[in-house]
Amino acid sequence: MRRSYIKQGDRTTSGATVNQGIKGVSHRGTNVSFLGAEIYCPRCKSTGYLAGIGPRHPPTWMKQQPALHDDLAICKCKPTPPVIASQNEMFESYGIAYLAKMGFAPNGDALTRGTQIAPAMLSISDFESDADAEPGRVPAPTNKGSFDCSYLDGSKGRIDAPADLYKKRNPVQLIPGKQMQVDFPSGESGPATKYDAIINGQTIPILVPLQKPPVDTALAEPRQIAEALGKLPDQNLPNINRVVTNAAANPDDAKWAAQYGQADFYSAATANIQQGVAVYPWHGWTGTIPQRYIDSTMVHETAHQVSEALRSADPGMRDAYRDATSSDGQAPSLYAQKNLNEDFAESANMYWTSKGTPCEEQGRTRYPARYQYFDSISG
Structure with a gap:
């Protein structure tokens, strides 16, 4: 299974535009976007953000987790629209064993309740601070x-x-x-x-x-x-x-x-x-x-x-x-x-x-x- 990376400027099925990308990480001159990036949806006239769903790999770029094809755009639209990748040259791929370990079927569907949201904790950094x-x-x-x-x-x-x-x-x-x-x-x-x-x-x-x-x-x-x-x-x-x-x-x-x-x-x-x-x-x-x-x-x-x-x-x-x-x-x-x-x-x-x-x-x-x-x- 493959999931292509989302770029700044990509759109959701509702027509919302991804407004933010990761500085220093790009594909053909356009920044790759990330989970939490701002989107604006003209259909419901609201500002929202990208949320992860489905399988993904742990690594982050510039301390941001990249957004992937079919991640969700959280806005006022119901049902929640997915975001569509505009390119297929830069992607993540997953074997059947990896998908099963993460709780997903070969097509990326969740095997059990509670596993559909992306397992983003795998990429957590233990940044310490005094406050x-x-x-x-x-x-x-x-x-x-x-x-x-x-x-x-x-x-x-x-x-x-x-x-x-x-x-x-x-x-x-x-x-x-x-x-x-x-x-x-x-x-x-x-x-x-x-x-x-x-x-x-x-x-x-x-x-x-x-x-x-x-x-x-x-x-x-x-x-x-x-x-x-x-x-x-x-x-x-x-x-x-x-x-x-x-x-x-x-x-x-x-x-x-x-x-x-x-x-x-x-x-x-x-x-x-x-x-x-x-x-x-x-x-x-x-x-x-x-x-x-x-x-x-x-x-x-x-x-x-x-x-x-x-x-x-x-x-x-x-x-x-x-x-x-x-x-x-x-x-x-x-x-x-x-x-x-x-x-x-x-x-x-x-x-x-x-x-x-x-x-x-x-x-x-x-x-x-x-x-x-x-x-x-x-x-």
Whole structure:
């Protein structure tokens, strides 16, 4: 079986155009495209992205996984249109044994449920950072309902569960405090208001700059952060020493943009145990950011701290998680494909939001090894 590489400018069956390619990787002068590349669909008049489906080889180019003929263009069109390769000179080929090992029939069809999305985790790079960056979000319509489980099917840019799945777990008391000078993770220094969120006897400072964020951006409000803290699983709380909102961008955004091959990348938040959780201005938002996205961000970021604590206590826990991702094959979101740290945070978000709901069965069917791993660390 062969699958040709997609190039920038190729089209989907709906007429959508692939707008991005991998710089430095080309075929006859045109850049080869990649999973996550932006597409614009004139039929549904929406901007979307390429998502992997079917068999593929692990290697990446310039830290991007190339897109292949018949990958999907995620836009508003239903059914989801595939993308069509304009050339047949540059391709991947797969033998029958390789296809069977990856869970595919000789024609590329999935042999079992849950294997159809590309096994992109095979190509994951274990890029380490002091503070893993979470990408910003584009404002989008509200969710369809409490048990719309499509958020964990592997085709979405990131894990953002329906709002009702971020359930209140602990009461939170928010106490406004005094003004103080703060050295912000953004690299700036200035006055801030310190709030204290009290949860189960634990006090978590929330530091909010007096400086306003740039025009056409928005910041999470202290009451929203406090509410999100009350929705965290208990195991995520002990590692949080503070939450800091920033009026300026993450100074490491250029590094992440280069690492991810995404020129317009910006951080919505970062976290590690020493720094705490840092929240940055969100681009393109006006007014109040929906609580759902603040909840999602806090689960994701504090999961980075959980992962860091596990690795510190037992380095073998990282190997165990890597084994789980390899066993499952597919990743729960496109962002989870970036590296093992982001996979952990995205999978934690999926695990905790689906647990005890009808979505849990779907999650366990698609990602059995990840769910078993989180079962083992959740007590």
